[in-house]
Amino acid sequence: MNKLYIFLKYFFIVVWTVFVVAPFLWALTTSFKDFQSVNGGVTYIPWFDFEPNLEGWKVLIKSPAKGGVDIIEPYFNSMFVTCTASLISIILGTLSAYALSRYTFKAGFVKNNDITFFFISQRIMPPIVLSIPFFLFLSSINLLDSLTGLIVVYIVLLMPIAVWIMVDFFNKVPREIDETALIDGCNPYQAFLKVVLPNSIPGLIVAGMFCIIFGWIDFFFAFILTFTEVQLLPVKIVALNSSVTPWWSLSASALVSVAPLIIVAFVVERYLSKGNLSGAIK
Amino acid sequence: MNFKHKYFFLFPGLFVLIGILIFPIIFVVRLSLSGWNSYNPGLDYIGLENYIRLFTDDPRFWESFFRLSFLSVTTVILQYVIGFALAHMVWKDIKFKRFFRVLFLVPMMTTPVIMTVIWRTFFHESLGPVNDLLSVFGVAPKWLTDPVIAKFTVIIVEVWQWTPFMFLLLLAGLLSLPKEPFLAAAIDGASPVRKFIYVTFPLMAPISIGAIIIRLIEASKIMDTVYVLTSGGPGTSTETSSFYIFIKGLREFQMGYAASMSFTYLIIMIISLTIIAKVLTKVLLKE
Numbered sequence: 001m002n003k004l005y006i007f008l009k010y011f012f013i014v015v016w017t018v019f020v021v022a023p024f025l026w027a028l029t030t031s032f033k034d035f036q037s038v039n040g041g042v043t044y045i046p047w048f049d050f051e052p053n054l055e056g057w058k059v060l061i062k063s064p065a066k067g068g069v070d071i072i073e074p075y076f077n078s079m080f081v082t083c084t085a086s087l088i089s090i091i092l093g094t095l096s097a098y099a100l101s102r103y104t105f106k107a108g109f110v111k112n113n114d115i116t117f118f119f120i121s122q123r124i125m126p127p128i129v130l131s132i133p134f135f136l137f138l139s140s141i142n143l144l145d146s147l148t149g150l151i152v153v154y155i156v157l158l159m160p161i162a163v164w165i166m167v168d169f170f171n172k173v174p175r176e177i178d179e180t181a182l183i184d185g186c187n188p189y190q191a192f193l194k195v196v197l198p199n200s201i202p203g204l205i206v207a208g209m210f211c212i213i214f215g216w217i218d219f220f221f222a223f224i225l226t227f228t229e230v231q232l233l234p235v236k237i238v239a240l241n242s243s244v245t246p247w248w249s250l251s252a253s254a255l256v257s258v259a260p261l262i263i264v265a266f267v268v269e270r271y272l273s274k275g276n277l278s279g280a281i282k
Numbered sequence: 283m284n285f286k287h288k289y290f291f292l293f294p295g296l297f298v299l300i301g302i303l304i305f306p307i308i309f310v311v312r313l314s315l316s317g318w319n320s321y322n323p324g325l326d327y328i329g330l331e332n333y334i335r336l337f338t339d340d341p342r343f344w345e346s347f348f349r350l351s352f353l354s355v356t357t358v359i360l361q362y363v364i365g366f367a368l369a370h371m372v373w374k375d376i377k378f379k380r381f382f383r384v385l386f387l388v389p390m391m392t393t394p395v396i397m398t399v400i401w402r403t404f405f406h407e408s409l410g411p412v413n414d415l416l417s418v419f420g421v422a423p424k425w426l427t428d429p430v431i432a433k434f435t436v437i438i439v440e441v442w443q444w445t446p447f448m449f450l451l452l453l454a455g456l457l458s459l460p461k462e463p464f465l466a467a468a469i470d471g472a473s474p475v476r477k478f479i480y481v482t483f484p485l486m487a488p489i490s491i492g493a494i495i496i497r498l499i500e501a502s503k504i505m506d507t508v509y510v511l512t513s514g515g516p517g518t519s520t521e522t523s524s525f526y527i528f529i530k531g532l533r534e535f536q537m538g539y540a541a542s543m544s545f546t547y548l549i550i551m552i553i554s555l556t557i558i559a560k561v562l563t564k565v566l567l568k569e
């Protein structure tokens with residue numbers, strides 16, 4: 001019985017590992033292929049099945065005039081939009097979360113939990129519902145196809161995540177530490193900045209990572225609200241896909257585009273194993 | 283504590299969010315009562331005409347909605363089962379625990395549309411590895427162009443992409459469980475299966491509800507994967523609500539009608555998610 005369980009367990013883990021790794025391996029091998037090894041039947045193993053070459057990777061740094069794919073600018077655009085929107089969301093979200101965790105609010109029938117729910121419930125909003133008014137709204141103030149317009153929209157996407165994680169986190173930070181700080185003569189802002197924030201760094205990192213993940217992987221808003229002036233990475237790659245880009249350069253640019261956030265997986269795992277994520281979900 | 287300070291903490295975030303959102307939402311409602319399209323852009327007032335058309339004369343919207351429900355419920359159930367199994371397996375000590383934990387998280391860090399571009403080549407009917415390997419068995423499914431199989435391709439890609447999120451939430455839950463019930467079960471000599479049914483699963487019920495609801499919310503937005511993988515095709519066989527609204531609104535520029543659809547869609551989403559949350563709470567917590 002126990003042996004069977006252990007066998008099944010490892011079997012399942014191996015199957016899932018293969019499934020997770022398969023598309024990456026496929027893209028990695030494809031990125032070293034040439035015309036013959038893509039179109040003349042499926043090939044798998046470099047040197048054995050086909051002769052690898054670096055053509056797919058070279059186009060990444062070539063200028064578009066020489067047949068390059070030109071993903072460097074979208075790369076920086078994506079980073080800039082994601083980081084700025086995450087930073088603003090974290091700052092505003094943390095302040096609100098702190099208020100919701102420490103003070104009592106009451107306006108009619110609206111209480112703390114309702115306000116928290118209002119923040120988090122913004123995730124329910126289907127992007128399509130917002131995209132049409134945003135499209136018309138941003139075009140009326142000339143922010144369509146601009147980084148500023150995207151950042152504004154991304155704040156709506158990311159602030160709920162920041163509030164959600166930080167409210168739970170602050171609830172776990174003992175109230176005594178702010179009360180001690182207040183008794184020691186800090187005003188509430190000093191208490192927050194000098195005492196509560198330094199004690200909340202793990203929470204801030206977790207919230208930051210989630211904001212960066214969900215900002216970085218968004219495609220929909222970037223796709224609808226930008227055209228040619230600014231392009232974000234996912235939109236660029238999809239555009240490559242619908243043009244006649246060969247598979248090898250497509251695979252290489254896709255791999256380069258998903259690479260940076262894989263580092264985030266290591267950070268998430270660290271915090272997960274330390275138990276810093278447990279509060280967020282309850 | 284002082285009374286006034288709390289507003290200085292709360293209001294910046296709250297007002298920024300409301301400020302960004304209030305205009306679009308009011309505007310969607312107003313737009314849905316107008317006949318704004320590419321010939322006639324403007325906020326005229328045509329009453330409930332759009333809604334009447336939607337409820338009486340547009341089976342395509344309702345089909346796309348049921349398709350969306352099918353896709354999101356199926357993927358979330360699969361993600362939950364697989365995610366729970368994976369989380370349970372790397373919860374206690376196994377070899378290379380941290381390696382597997384990181385590896386199982388990786389797909390959710392990758393941009394869905396970019397991975398979908400790779401999946402497209404992966405499932406390519408003549409040049410992709412899947413059909414090449416399946417040709418050993420003499421079958422060659424049309425992964426992207428068969429109306430039935432294409433749905434399963436979407437499900438496979440979604441499960442690959444988002445099971446890690448379920449895994450993350452459930453593993454975080456498992457790691458936060460108290461130790462005492464497990465010690466008690468071990469003293470009683472409970473078998474692993476019984477331990478799971480009577481101890482682990484009930485303790486995980488509230489976390490499970492949370493994780494399922496979060497994933498359902500996100501899954502109900504399925505659109506970009508579909509857009510890249512099949513463009514809603516073949517025909518309309520993988521078209522979801524969001525995608526259909528997108529076509530009407532931003533491709534055919536029937537803004538007014540698209541607004542009425544998106545408002546209806548939003549209301550249905552809120553109602554059905556509330557019902558699902560209530561039912562899940564009842565079933566899993568046996569209240």
